[in-house]
Amino acid sequence: MNLRNVISTPESIVAAFVLLATLWGSSFVAIEAGLHYFPPLLFAGVRYAIAGAIVLGFAAVTSGRTLPRRRDEWLGIAVAGAFVIAAYHGLLYVAELHVTGAVAAVIVSLSPVLTATFAALVLPNERLGPVEIGGFALGILGVVVIADPLGAGTGSAALFGVGLAFAGAVSFSLGAVLLRPLRTDFPIAALQGWAMVAGAGALFVGAAALGESPAAIVWNVTSVASLSYLTLLSGVVAFLIYFALLDEVGPTQLHLVGYAEPVVAAVGSWALLGSLIEAEALVGFVAILAGFAMLERHEIAAYVGVENPFRAH
Template structure:
C-alpha cells in the first residue's frame, strides 16, 4: 500500500517530458509576441536576469556548491553562457523578427543533428558512420525545405530569419559539445544559474552596442505577460523540470524533447495567434526528424523496445 501511495506521489516521467516540451515549445510563440514590445537583445537579457537570479537561489538551497570554483569550472560556465545563452538567444530573437515562432522551432529542432556532427568532428562523440553522415545531410536538407530558396530570394526577410535561427541552433549545439571535455562535476543547477547570469550580462552588452534602450520598451499587459512567461514558466519552472528529467533519463534521451517543441509551438501559434504553418514547413520538420532518426537509430530502437516492454508488463 505504501509503495502504491509513493508511486502516485511521484510525477510520471512521460508527463513531465510532455510538460517540459510544452513550456519550451510555447516559448517560441511568447518570444514572437514579446518582440512587438521589446528590443530583441534587451528582451532576452531581461528574461535571464530574472531566471538566473531565481535558479541561483534554487542552487543555493538545493546543492552544496552554489558557485563555480577554479579556472576549469568558470571556463565551463563561460562557454555555456556564451554559446548556449548569449549567442543562441541573441540570434534566435533577432531571427524571430523575420519568421514566426513555429518556423523557428522547426529550424531549432536541427540542433541535436548539429550536436552529433560537432561531437564527431571534435572527437567528443563516436565518429558518424556512413548512414549517420547521410542523416546529417538529410537534416540540413530539411532546413532548405523550410527556407524554400529560389533564385533572387537570398536576401528575403524570411531567408535572413531562418539563417539567423539556424545560426542560433548551431551555437547551441557547438556550446553543448565544447562543454563536455570541461565537465568537472559542477552541479547542473549551479552551472545553469551562473551561465544564465553571465549570458544575460553578455546580452546587455550586445543590446547596448546595438543602441537598444529601455525607453523603447512598451510596457503593456501583453509585454509583461510574455516576459513573465519566458522568465518564470519557460525559464525557472522548465529548468527545474529539466534538472529532474536529466536525472531520470540522461542527456541523450532528454534531447528528444526538441522534436516535440515544434509541434507545441505550431498548436500554440494557431490557438493564440491564428497562425497556420504551411505544408512545406511541416515537410521540412519531417525531413529533419528523419535525419535525426538515421543518426540516432540505435537510441530510438532501444527506446521503442523499452517502451513496448513496459507496456506489456
C-alpha cells in the same frame, strides 16, 4: 521539494516530458508576442538576468555549493553563457522578427542533429560514418526546404530569419558539445544559473552595441505576461524539469522533447496569433526528424529494445 523524487515513475516521466515540451514549445510563441514591445537583445537579456538569479537561489538552497572553484568550472560557465544563452537566444530573438515562432521552433529542432554531428567531429570517442553523414544531410535539407531560397528570393526577410535561427541552433549545439569535457561535480543548477547571468550580461552588451534602448520597451499587460512566462515558467520551471529528466532518461531520449516543441509552437501560434505553419515547414520538420533517427539509431534501438533497425537481414 526535490523534483528528482517526484519524477521517478513512468507516468510522472511522461507527464514531465509533456510539460517540458509544452513550456519550451510555447516559449517560441511568447517570444513572438513579446517582440512587439521589446527590442530583441534587451528582451532576452532581461529574461535571463532574472531567471539566472532565481536559479542561483534555488541552487544555493538545494545543492550547497554555488561558487565555481576550478578553472574548468569557470570555463564551463563561459561556454554555456556564450553559446547556449547569449548567442543562441540573441540570434533566435532577432530571427523571430522575420519568421514566426512556429517556423523558428522547427529550425531549432535541428539542434539534436547538429549536436550529434559536432560530437562526432570534436569528441574522440564519437564516430561519423556514412549513415551519420546521411542523417546530417537530411537535417540540412530540412532547413533548406523551410527556407525555400528559390521561392522566397535570396534577399527576403524570411530567408534572413531562417538563417539566423539556423545559426542559433548551431551555436546551441556547439556549446552543448564543448560542455561535455568540462562537466565536473559542480552542481548543474549552479552552472546553469551562472551561465544565464553571464549570458544576460553578453546580451546587454550586444544590445548597447546595436543601439537598443530600455526606453523602447512598452510595458503593458501583454509585454509583462510574455516576459513573466518566459522567465518563470519557460525559464526557471522548465530548466528544473529538464535537470530532473536528464537524470532519469539520459540525453538521447530527452532530445526527443525538441521534436514535440514545434507541434506546441504551431498550435500556440495558430490559437493565439492566428499564424498557420506552411507545408514547407512540415516537410522540413519530417526531414530533420529522419536525420535525427539516423544519427541516433543505436541509442534509439537500445531504448526500444531493438538490436539494430538498420542492420541488413
